[in-house]
Amino acid sequence: MxxxxxxxxxxxxxxxxxxxxxxxxxxxxxxxxxxxxxxxxxxxxxxxxxxxxxxxxxxxxxxxxxxxxxxxxxxxxxxxxxxxxxxxxxxxxxxxxxxxxxxxxxxxxxxxxxxxxxxxxxxxxxxxxxxxxxxxxxxxxxxxxxxxxxxxxxxxxxxxxxxxxxxxxxxxxxxxxxxxxxxxxxxxxxxxxxxxxxxxxxxxxxxxxxxxxxxxxxxxxxxxxxxxxxxxxxxxxxxxxxxxxxxxxxxxxxxxxxxxxxxxxxxxxxxxxxxxxxxxxxxxxxxxxxxxxxxxxxxxxxRLGRTRKVLYNSWEATGFDVSAADQLQLARTAAGLGVELFVVDDGWFPGRHDDTGGLGDWRPDQVSFPDGFEAFIAGVRDLGMDFGLWIEPEAVSPASELYARHPEWVYRIEGRPATLVRNQLLLDLGREDVQRFVLDTLDELLGTYDISYLKWDMNRPPTERGRPGAGPAEALDLDAAHVRGYLRVLDHLRSHHPDVTVEGCAGGGGRIEHATLARTDVVWPSDNTAPLDRLSIQYGYLHAHAPHTMSSWVTDAPGVFDPRPRSLAFRFVTAMAGVLGVGADIRRWSEEQRAEAAGWIARYKELRDVVHHGETRLLGTPADATCGVQYARDDGSRIAVLAWSTGPLDGAPLVPGRPARLRLRGLDPAARYRDAESGGEYSGAYLLHSGLPFAWTAAHDAGIAVLDRR
Known part of the structure; x- marks a missing residue:
């Protein structure tokens, strides 16, 4: 500020x-x-x-x-x-x-x-x-x-x-x-x-x-x-x-x-x-x-006015098995759905066949991209999409070339063993030479290749947090030094690569607060994309943070904490509550699923302005049989309501034949509101008192209503 x-x-x-x-x-x-x-x-x-x-x-x-x-x-x-x-x-x-x-x-x-x-x-x-x-x-x-x-x-x-x-x-x-x-x-x-x-x-x-x-x-x-x-x-x-x-x-x-x-x-x-x-x-x-x-x-x-584009991320489809051919196949399918941004996740650099190697050697793998990384990116952009890349700048693999050259760059305590978390170590970003390495790495990637989106991840905390030979621990303030290095790099990205959209991530939602949100465009609240699990995560997230910051994907992931199945529509409406992305292996989707997905993406593009910039009201909780999120333009001219059936799997209401209702808030009681899809009209007083009806069935467990004030 x-x-x-x-x-x-x-x-x-x-x-x-x-x-x-x-x-x-x-x-x-x-x-x-x-x-x-x-x-x-x-x-x-x-x-x-x-x-x-x-x-x-x-x-x-x-x-x-x-x-x-x-x-x-x-x-x-x-x-x-x-x-x-x-x-x-x-x-x-x-x-x-x-x-x-x-x-x-x-x-x-x-x-x-x-x-x-x-x-x-x-x-x-x-x-x-x-x-x-x-x-x-x-x-x-x-x-x-x-x-x-x-x-x-x-x-x-x-x-x-x-x-x-x-x-x-x-x-x-x-x-x-x-x-x-x-x-x-x-x-x-x-x-x-x-x-x-x-x-x-x-x-x-x-x-x-x-x-x-x-x-x-x-x-x-x-x-x-x-x-x-x-x-x-x-x-x-x-x-x-x-x-x-x-x-x-x-x-x-x-x-x-x-x-x-x-x-x-x-x-x-x-x-x-x-x-x-x-x-x-x-x-x-x-x-x-x-x-x-x-x-x-x-x-x-x-940067609030920057359109947060619908992205596709390849991680859940390919994991570490990244090749130009497979990625382009995914990109063609994603473009057909209306996706605007294609992001290659972990596995694009040499030595990254699993999580034991490669981190720190941030250059495209020639084996994965035999025709060159520039040609691969051009192929993605020829499909009408922007291109993005995952990176973990603070991490290093013990088997990497970087660690062989600079073992002193990691946090360590002299004479003590190092703890591996996710088979990796953490760079001491408080060091000036480490900061310079990260800055040079990002400048080279973003200056050499046509990259417009960067997903910054961090997948382990510091363990043996020391800097041998640097002086008394109380004089070092290692925590603040790392924070200063992290924020310096983010500030550099903003000033030197202002057209690059930055996503913040730390094993999911491990580093989300106002200093990060002031320097990134979106953040990743959780690695869990299962439908009911994710709905609960996003409900809490929206109490503290704004929808325009909340990246959310549609995947095929089964529930971890709530395994009840939900429809593709449920997954899309959940992801549309923030910044929509897709992370499933869309090559395996049927033509019917792809057509449905294209419809949801098109609808999201019509609504994202009010979702990202409107006044948000949380309607009920995921523990209720029906819950929703209401978004309203500042002038109240358009209301978007995203709603979910979180009750019985068959969608049966408490009283058979009676629809569930969500009482809206913040409306003008004397105004009239027209449903943009059905053409029906409601008074503001009716929506405030009786509520907006949703008739759930086994095949219809989520929906969107758009109301325009007459």
């Missing part, structure tokens, strides 16, 4: 400082003793007009007032018992920061900077806020500067904390899973105690996403329920911790987890924490999802 323009100006000495977003306010003040920033109000416009719901008399028993306060950012020392956001010390001395407030500045457009200093320790702290125009998101981060003559040891350095008033308990909604089962929407009521999710895998990981929604558990999850959310912008190690604290509030803090356990900050150096995006909606979790979608559309910038 671009910082707000305009020079900093002095702000009121003690607050309140009020930040305005499109529909909300975020108000910060100093504590009565002037020692810490506290939340005064967060909610719809006007929420700051009156006593704070977090207001309290300041008297405590057996804890300090700072331990019970709704602190926005506070160090250990000043907050000794209930969880601090910053723990710092001089090496060998006692831990703790006791700072003083030194000033506040604001910038035009909604930015705030509060500064504090601990002269004895030699530390300056800036607590920073910035609104995102056109959204209800406030971005927060912290800057830590060593001002003394001795280095500092930072054991904890979170990005920020939020405080949410609740009655008896807080409802926490988070995204859980594992490989092939990412983004499962999960709830927990926290009345007292501590809750934490985290990743130390060098990426956000498959088990949890760096995202959390908070509500008062006494209220329903949906409807007119105040809902608060956070998302950490960091593709490395992270944590989110929630404490149900004394006094009727839950306090959530989030930030990095350094691989080394602590970091050293040298005199004169400044550490800037990752951005913590904070969002609010008065319309429940579904409303919060729309806030995040608008934020991610803004992250995309001008």
């Amino acid at each position: 671009t910082p707000h323009e305009g020079p900093p100006v002095p702000a009121p000495a003690a607050g309140p400082w009020i930040l305005h977003t499109e529909h909300t306010v975020y108000a910060v003040t100093l504590s009565p003793d002037g020692s810490r920033p506290e939340l005064a109000a967060w909610g719809p416009h006007g929420a700051e007009d009156g006593p704070s719901p977090l207001d309290w008399p300041g008297r405590t028993h057996f804890i300090t007032p700072a331990d019970a306060a709704p602190a926005e950012y506070i160090p250990q020392g000043m907050r000794p018992f209930t969880g601090a956001d910053l723990i710092a010390q001089r090496p060998g001395e006692e831990r703790g920061v006791w700072w003083s407030f030194t000033g506040a500045t604001t910038e035009d457009g909604g930015a705030l900077r509060l500064t504090f200093t601990d002269e004895l320790l030699g530390l300056d702290v800036a607590v920073c806020y910035e609104t995102v125009p056109g959204t209800d998101v406030v971005r927060r981060w912290t800057e830590l500067t060593c001002t003394g003559e001795s280095e500092l040891r930072l054991e904890r350095f979170d990005s920020g904390a939020i405080n949410v008033p609740v009655r008896k308990a807080a409802r926490l909604t988070y995204l859980t899973g594992q490989w092939s089962q990412e983004f499962q929407l999960t709830e927990l009521d926290l009345a007292r105690g501590r809750f934490e999710i985290a990743s130390t895998q060098g990426v956000p990981g498959h088990a949890y996403a760096p995202w959390l929604a908070v509500q008062d558990a006494a209220l329903p999850a949906e409807g007119d329920t105040p809902t608060y959310g956070i998302a950490l912008e960091w593709p490395g190690n992270w944590h989110i911790t929630a404490d149900a604290e004394p006094g009727g509030a839950v306090r959530v803090r989030a930030g990095r987890l350094p691989h080394e356990g602590a970091l050293r900050l040298a005199p004169g150096d400044t550490l800037t924490t990752p951005v913590l995006a904070c969002a609010f909606s008065a319309e429940g979790r579904d409303g919060l999802a729309r806030v995040w979608h608008r934020h991610e559309r803004r992250l995309a910038g001008e």
Whole structure:
């Protein structure tokens, strides 16, 4: 994001400082003793007009007032018992920061900077806020500067904390899973105690996403329920911790987890924490999802207007057995379906007959492409499709030429054995020479061949994460160094190859957060493409992320967690909820299946504008017998509803002969809506109250309705 323009100006000495977003306010003040920033109000416009719901008399028993306060950012020392956001010390001395407030500045457009200093320790702290125009998101981060003559040891350095008033308990909604089962929407009521999710895998990981929604558990999850959310912008190690604290509030803090356990900050150096995006909606979790979608559309910038083309990926059809002849056969079939982009996945480079070799030697295999890679790509483009390629730039195979030349480039601990994951090692992308190798490799591929799409994968976490001979571990900050290298390469792709579409992937959805989403065009939420499994994955994904970022394929994969069969139509409608792709071995499809697929692809092309840019509402859940996703243009002129029968396999409704119904939301009750396919008309009030009917049968388990406002 671009910082707000305009020079900093002095702000009121003690607050309140009020930040305005499109529909909300975020108000910060100093504590009565002037020692810490506290939340005064967060909610719809006007929420700051009156006593704070977090207001309290300041008297405590057996804890300090700072331990019970709704602190926005506070160090250990000043907050000794209930969880601090910053723990710092001089090496060998006692831990703790006791700072003083030194000033506040604001910038035009909604930015705030509060500064504090601990002269004895030699530390300056800036607590920073910035609104995102056109959204209800406030971005927060912290800057830590060593001002003394001795280095500092930072054991904890979170990005920020939020405080949410609740009655008896807080409802926490988070995204859980594992490989092939990412983004499962999960709830927990926290009345007292501590809750934490985290990743130390060098990426956000498959088990949890760096995202959390908070509500008062006494209220329903949906409807007119105040809902608060956070998302950490960091593709490395992270944590989110929630404490149900004394006094009727839950306090959530989030930030990095350094691989080394602590970091050293040298005199004169400044550490800037990752951005913590904070969002609010008065319309429940579904409303919060729309806030995040608008934020991610803004992250995309001008690239949001780029058409996300229907792709075909060859992996599930050919695996590692890649040859020009087979790939062109697939390409001809894909072109006949209306596919716009053909992507060759793993196996296109030498030594890649299975997963034991080849990674790092990124040049086309002459045996697989005997007439040359240029001629092969030209053959694909002659069919009217763009061409794309899979690559795993951070990985190396022990049997590769690259590893033979540069064994020192991988993460390793001197004298210790290396762990192979997927028969590969991980390059230390924090090294300048490794970054240069990756940049040169991508520049050569994209400069030599007519490639317009790049799928960036990462299929293993770092294990023996060390860099022998480079100095003390706490001084290296290997996690941040890898993140900087990763983001540097993505930024280079944007600036030097702006016409190339980039897809992000890490064994499925292992690295999806705002820093990656700001630098890629789409991401791959999961390697699981089974129909009902995928529907559940996408349901959770859409609570946190926008449809235009969600790559989804139609395949023939059987269910892993829910094996009930579903139709080809079900698979297509599921994939059409985001960015449509096809990954099945379409050579084996019957002519009838290919004709049906061509019809769905043509229909998707008519709808993708409203799917990618419209306001999204989630209708029911995959656990219901019928669920759907509603997309609406900003002006409400067109509504697209994707619906699925997730109940009995025979499609039988609860009452025989009665269709299932999905109540739509956000429509004008007085308007009339015409079904573009059947020609039938409904009033907005009818669709809101009675719902849109879907008559499921064994042969009809998914459908699309397009409604145009008259």
